[in-house]
Amino acid sequence: MTHATASADMMHPPVPAEPGSGVYSNKLGMWIFLASDVMFFTALIGSYIILRFGMSEPWAAPGAILNVPLTGINTFLLICSSVSMVKAYAAIVDGKKYFLRPIPGKLLQDGGLKFWMLVTILCGAAFVGVQVFEYIKLVQHGLTPAGFREGSHYAELALADPVKYGAATAGLFGSTFFTMTGFHGFHVTCGVVSMLYLYFTKVLPEKYSPADYRGIETIGLYWHFVDLVWIILFTIVYLI
Amino acid sequence: MTEHVRPNYILIWAYLFVLTVIEVAAAFLSHIPKHWLIIILVVLAVVKALLVAMYFMHLKFERWRLRLIFLIPLPLAAILVLATITEKIW
Numbered sequence: 332m333t334h335a336t337a338s339a340d341m342m343h344p345p346v347p348a349e350p351g352s353g354v355y356s357n358k359l360g361m362w363i364f365l366a367s368d369v370m371f372f373t374a375l376i377g378s379y380i381i382l383r384f385g386m387s388e389p390w391a392a393p394g395a396i397l398n399v400p401l402t403g404i405n406t407f408l409l410i411c412s413s414v415s416m417v418k419a420y421a422a423i424v425d426g427k428k429y430f431l432r433p434i435p436g437k438l439l440q441d442g443g444l445k446f447w448m449l450v451t452i453l454c455g456a457a458f459v460g461v462q463v464f465e466y467i468k469l470v471q472h473g474l475t476p477a478g479f480r481e482g483s484h485y486a487e488l489a490l491a492d493p494v495k496y497g498a499a500t501a502g503l504f505g506s507t508f509f510t511m512t513g514f515h516g517f518h519v520t521c522g523v524v525s526m527l528y529l530y531f532t533k534v535l536p537e538k539y540s541p542a543d544y545r546g547i548e549t550i551g552l553y554w555h556f557v558d559l560v561w562i563i564l565f566t567i568v569y570l571i
Numbered sequence: 572m573t574e575h576v577r578p579n580y581i582l583i584w585a586y587l588f589v590l591t592v593i594e595v596a597a598a599f600l601s602h603i604p605k606h607w608l609i610i611i612l613v614v615l616a617v618v619k620a621l622l623v624a625m626y627f628m629h630l631k632f633e634r635w636r637l638r639l640i641f642l643i644p645l646p647l648a649a650i651l652v653l654a655t656i657t658e659k660i661w
Contacts, residue, residue, distance in 0.1 A: 352634075352636055352637055352640075353634050353636060353637070354633075354637060359637075359640075362637060362640045362641060363640060365641065366640050366641055366643065366644050367644075369641070369644040369645065369648060370644050370647070370648065373644070373647075373648035373651060373652070374651075376652075377648070377651055377652040377655065380652060380656070381652070381655050381656055384656070385656075393598055393599070394598075394599060399595065399598075399599070403591065403595050406591055407588065407591065410584060410587045410588060410591070411584070413584075413587075413623060413627055414580055414581065414583070414584040414587075414627070416627070417580050417626075417627045418580060421577065421580070551627075551628075552628055555623050555624075555627040555628045556628070558623055558627075559620045559623045559624060559628075562587075562616055562619045562620050562623065563616050563620060565591075565616075566594060566612050566613065566615070566616035567613075567616070570594060570595065570598040570612050571598075571608075571609050571612055571613075
């Protein structure tokens with residue numbers, strides 16, 4: 332599935348561009364929002380780094396509390412949704428408004444905007460679902476934003492092995508974990524809701540065309556940014 | 572008007588997948604010393620983030636004016652963190 336075809340000026344749909352930035356105003360607005368979101372997540376990640384590495388007591392070992400295989404699958408889901416988003420974008424640039432269309436002589440069908448947007452929405456919703464499941468399990472086993480609940484499974488484990496489970500830093504661990512992944516999950520949820528709205532009001536009625544696909548490009552930028560933030564969060568929260 | 576060849580998105584997806592597998596394997600299966608492991612994992616994460624920004628967000632094909640909007644907060648972010656971490660020193 333290579334797209335080696337050169338397309339003229341595909342990043343700039345024929346809609347009026349702002350004179351200064353050279354892009355249309357919706358896209359410029361999204362980029363400015365994303366720049367501010369960089370600062371928002373920097374504040375969270377920066378606080379986490381400072382709190383974690385400023386502690387003299389040991390932090391919970393990677394994988395001791397958090398379910399890394401499950402989150403690894405979740406990371407994979409988000410990467411898949413990012414690639415399906417960009418495939419949706421490429422589809423509408425090429426004018427493919429349809430769901431699926433057979434390719435002569437091939438087993439796989441050619442996906443259009445409706446197909447790839449649906450895949451993106453489903454993967455995004457699945458990500459949020461898995462994260463909610465993860466939260467429920469963590470709270471059941473005793474990890475709360477205030478630390479390990481007294482008498483819980485994690486509290487007992489931490490008593491037996493205070494170094495591995497970071498008994499002295501459990502409160503910070505819980506609060507930073509839920510704050511960072513919670514705000515990220517909120518971003519994903521907002522993205523899924525926005526994409527669902529676009530899907531029913533614009534994608535299904537075929538209101539996008541190669542001449543104007545601003546909504547798809549703009550929500551795409553947001554979606555890829557959410558994926559980018561998760562890549563960083565997964566590494567620093569789950570693996571390190 | 573600029574012309575460019577559309578990137579192979581499936582190939583980028585494959586890179587992201589392989590890098591994620593390497594990350595998880597490095598974190599749990601290898602016996603690399605902790606401080607080296609942190610550096611390796613952060614570098615891998617930055618490479619993955621760059622792949623997403625350059626190819627999926629099309630920054631590679633945008634003008635510098637637009638790239639700057641995204642790039643300018645990054646040094647500020649680094650200063651914010653470094654200033655707080657090194658607070659003890661000064």
